[in-house]
Amino acid sequence: MKRKQTRGNAGSAKGKATKREQQAALEPNAPFQKNEEVTVDLIGLTHDGEGVGRAGGFTLFVQGGLPGETARVRVMKLKKQYGYARLEELVQSSPDRLQPPCDIFKECGGCQLQHLDYAAQLAWKRQSVVDNLKRIGKLQVAGEDGHADAGIVVHDTVGMEEPWRYRNKAAVPVGAGDEGKLIAGFYARGSHRIIDMNDCLIQHERNDEVVRVVKRIARELRIQPYNEETGQGVLRHVMTRTGVESGEVMVVLVTNGGRLPRQPEWIEQLRAQIPGLKSIVQNVNSQATNAIFGDETRVLWGSEVIYDELDGIRFAISARSFYQVNPAQTVTLYRKAVEYAALTGKERVIDAYCGIGTISLFLARQAGHVYGVEIVPEAIADARRNAELNGIANATFEAGPAEVVMPRWRKEGIEADVIVVDPPRKGCDPALLDTILALRPERVVYVSCNPSTLARDLRVLEDGGYKTVEVTPVDMFPHTVHVECVVWMVSKD
Numbered sequence: 001m002k003r004k005q006t007r008g009n010a011g012s013a014k015g016k017a018t019k020r021e022q023q024a025a026l027e028p029n030a031p032f033q034k035n036e037e038v039t040v041d042l043i044g045l046t047h048d049g050e051g052v053g054r055a056g057g058f059t060l061f062v063q064g065g066l067p068g069e070t071a072r073v074r075v076m077k078l079k080k081q082y083g084y085a086r087l088e089e090l091v092q093s094s095p096d097r098l099q100p101p102c103d104i105f106k107e108c109g110g111c112q113l114q115h116l117d118y119a120a121q122l123a124w125k126r127q128s129v130v131d132n133l134k135r136i137g138k139l140q141v142a143g144e145d146g147h148a149d150a151g152i153v154v155h156d157t158v159g160m161e162e163p164w165r166y167r168n169k170a171a172v173p174v175g176a177g178d179e180g181k182l183i184a185g186f187y188a189r190g191s192h193r194i195i196d197m198n199d200c201l202i203q204h205e206r207n208d209e210v211v212r213v214v215k216r217i218a219r220e221l222r223i224q225p226y227n228e229e230t231g232q233g234v235l236r237h238v239m240t241r242t243g244v245e246s247g248e249v250m251v252v253l254v255t256n257g258g259r260l261p262r263q264p265e266w267i268e269q270l271r272a273q274i275p276g277l278k279s280i281v282q283n284v285n286s287q288a289t290n291a292i293f294g295d296e297t298r299v300l301w302g303s304e305v306i307y308d309e310l311d312g313i314r315f316a317i318s319a320r321s322f323y324q325v326n327p328a329q330t331v332t333l334y335r336k337a338v339e340y341a342a343l344t345g346k347e348r349v350i351d352a353y354c355g356i357g358t359i360s361l362f363l364a365r366q367a368g369h370v371y372g373v374e375i376v377p378e379a380i381a382d383a384r385r386n387a388e389l390n391g392i393a394n395a396t397f398e399a400g401p402a403e404v405v406m407p408r409w410r411k412e413g414i415e416a417d418v419i420v421v422d423p424p425r426k427g428c429d430p431a432l433l434d435t436i437l438a439l440r441p442e443r444v445v446y447v448s449c450n451p452s453t454l455a456r457d458l459r460v461l462e463d464g465g466y467k468t469v470e471v472t473p474v475d476m477f478p479h480t481v482h483v484e485c486v487v488w489m490v491s492k493d
């Protein structure tokens with residue numbers, strides 16, 4: 001193996017003279033050199049789940065390290081203020097450390113926290129919400145910094161009793177393994193190298209079974225796996241979703257180009273081998289892109305949707321719709337959102353970023369009227385169908401960007417007593433926050449999958465006259481670093 005020896009960065013500025021500042025920026029302040037072995041104390045976890053180590057006043061990120069541990073590590077990469085090191089040996093291990101139950105935990109990028117006891121995962125997720133509220137939101141949290149009572153109440157993270165096999169959806173890349181054999185599994189951590197996988201401990205068993213069946217059929221029918229480098233081959237991804245409550249299954253084959261060779265055999269064999277199969281869909285993605293789906297979707301057999309149920313409400317879900325992946329915890333999350341909305345039957349409620357109308361319909365059962373808005377037109381078609389399916393007449397939906405549709409509603413005289421938002425990771429659009437402040441609902445319920453953009457947006461709403469009362473983190477994604485929470489805000493007026 002070739003090993004590059006660097007002594008600090010001295011001598012790296014070969015050839016053309018670099019500007020002094022640039023050079024200073026490259027000069028690590030580390031008290032050690034690349035490839036050196038050092039002992040570090042691990043004091044935290046980054047939002048990616050890497051251990052944060054301190055040695056000689058310098059920060060080293062250590063994949064696999066846990067807070068409270070002392071480890072011998074090898075320095076792999078140095079920047080000016082921090083570096084990356086490889087865990088060599090634990091000198092002192094954490095009482096919260098576990099043997100990860102999954103064999104491929106180290107290689108796979110899917111889970112990041114399997115080596116951490118579940119109760120400790122939940123505590124870490126709560127703390128990460130608290131830290132974001134304080135650092136980014138400049139908000140006061142009860143129980144922190146000597147404020148015993150005053151400030152936002154951040155509850156304990158609501159965890160799962162059985163935090164395994166919870167995912168209702170799998171999307172696995174297909175490629176060629178040794179001797180061109182078709183494989184499907186996961187991308188090795190931080191790369192696009194596909195590793196074959198037959199069993200994923202956070203997937204519903206039905207999803208694992210579907211992936212195994214699809215692989216078997218593809219091999220038998222001699223389907224060419226897609227090759228990312230050359231752009232050749234047919235099968236790119238298998239996506240499968242199962243209604244955990246209903247038992248219904250959808251299989252989506254993502255192909256490079258519109259032709260799926262041996263389509264009749266595919267349909268016959270999938271139907272014969274997958275219990276509960278209701279829908280076979282093909283999606284065409286011919287672009288050299290990291291996106292899983294292309295624009296063209298067609299039903300090869302069966303229904304365009306599968307059905308599932310959450311808390312007694314039925315939902316039709318199509319291939320491209322957003323639908324929460326952990327249904328058990330979704331019910332907990334939505335019930336908490338409804339509780340924070342504090343509805344009495346009269347209220348007008350806006351559900352922004354409503355997807356297929358899931359939260360909207362939970363709210364509609366207790367509200368006067370719910371207005372849902374969502375950017376994906378297909379999702380809005382599903383939302384309307386879902387309202388009808390459940391005989392819910394007091395919910396109306398509109399497709400479009402929330403930050404455009406809501407100001408228009410306001411001009412049309414639509415008022416809101418409560419506004420619920422559930423934006424993607426990047427948080428709310430500033431124009432949408434302005435509209436909330438202009439509509440001045442009594443309560444705002446913010447459902448967030450990203451504590452840092454949440455904290456940023458709460459600051460804007462606080463400055464605009466709202467007070468954050470409570471936050472409940474709900475663990476939607478056990479063993480991963482993802483943190484979801486529901487926030488209750490009230491108008492200060």
Ligand code: SAH
Nearest residue numbers: 322353354355358374375401402422423424
């Ligand atoms: N509340 C839903 C969906 C939440 S995911 C549920 O729990 O199932 C976030 C949703 O926001 C996605 O459906 C996405 O398509 C939608 N979205 C993204 N940007 C948007 C925008 N600018 N305006 C409206 N919806 C948007």
